[in-house]
Amino acid sequence: MKKVLSFDIDQTLNIAKTPIPDEIADLLKKCLDHFEICPISGQKFDQFLIQIVNRLEGATPEQLSHLHLFVAQGTQYYRFNKEKNDWELVYNYPLTDEQVTKISQTIEKSAKELGYWEEDKLKEGDEIIENRLSQVTFSALGQKAGTSEKYKWDPDYKKREAIVKKCKEYAPEFDYEIGGTTSINAITPGMNKEFGMTHLLEELKVDKKDVLYFGDMTQPGGNDYPVVQMGIDTITVRSHEDTAYALRGILGVI
Numbered sequence: 001m002k003k004v005l006s007f008d009i010d011q012t013l014n015i016a017k018t019p020i021p022d023e024i025a026d027l028l029k030k031c032l033d034h035f036e037i038c039p040i041s042g043q044k045f046d047q048f049l050i051q052i053v054n055r056l057e058g059a060t061p062e063q064l065s066h067l068h069l070f071v072a073q074g075t076q077y078y079r080f081n082k083e084k085n086d087w088e089l090v091y092n093y094p095l096t097d098e099q100v101t102k103i104s105q106t107i108e109k110s111a112k113e114l115g116y117w118e119e120d121k122l123k124e125g126d127e128i129i130e131n132r133l134s135q136v137t138f139s140a141l142g143q144k145a146g147t148s149e150k151y152k153w154d155p156d157y158k159k160r161e162a163i164v165k166k167c168k169e170y171a172p173e174f175d176y177e178i179g180g181t182t183s184i185n186a187i188t189p190g191m192n193k194e195f196g197m198t199h200l201l202e203e204l205k206v207d208k209k210d211v212l213y214f215g216d217m218t219q220p221g222g223n224d225y226p227v228v229q230m231g232i233d234t235i236t237v238r239s240h241e242d243t244a245y246a247l248r249g250i251l252g253v254i
Contacts, residue, residue, distance in 0.1 A: 012214050016181045032059065068204070075195060075196065114166065116163060118141060122145075134187070141182050147181075161178070163184060
């Protein structure tokens with residue numbers, strides 16, 4: 001039996017950039033009684049709270065102690081401290097200011113050359129490029145754009161693949177991964193989900209065989225693909241409904 005259930009977030013536990021739905025929240029709370037639950041995503045810590053933690057209404061400190069937040073592809077790790085009744089940062093591997101500047105300039109230049117820099121579509125206070133400490137993330141329409149607009153922007157990944165190709169020409173020292181519906185995550189080589197999952201194994205003192213991973217971007221170039229390459233058992237989903245179906249099955253045989 002698996003000891004750890006690990007999840008991508010957007011398109012795996014929710015509709016992109018929205019809080020997890022009631023059914024997923026209920027299933028995750030039930031899973032916390034049997035497994036270590038480890039969401040791992042390019043999202044920043046605040047989004048983990050908004051999209052997952054705050055939706056687990058009624059979860060006890062004991063249950064939350066089995067929830068592990070692997071932020072920014074697992075380059076930051078937060079766990080729940082029952083004594084303090086709060087989240088604590090275990091580790092963080094931030095980019096330097098120089099790296100953030102170089103990546104940001106490279107992505108902006110590449111997107112503008114291709115005609116994919118759509119600053120005029122941003123909502124007030126939003127931004128296209130976001131510093132998430134250990135990665136820089138390009139969100140073509142910003143974080144606040146509506147879900148339908150995001151789904152329509154690049155459904156076949158072609159726009160982002162073109163931006164990534166340009167970025168690699170201008171700054172090949174960084175890696176660029178496609179994620180979510182409009183995003184590209186830029187990182188230093190090796191600071192992807194393989195890095196995060198490797199630390200997950202170390203922090204939780206488990207083996208690969210103990211982990212089951214759920215993700216929607218498991219194809220080569222997708223930000224879940226490094227997990228597949230590690231040889232960790234993976235279920236490819238296309239929506240949170242797929243994930244809910246699988247979790248109901250798992251809970252049904254415990």
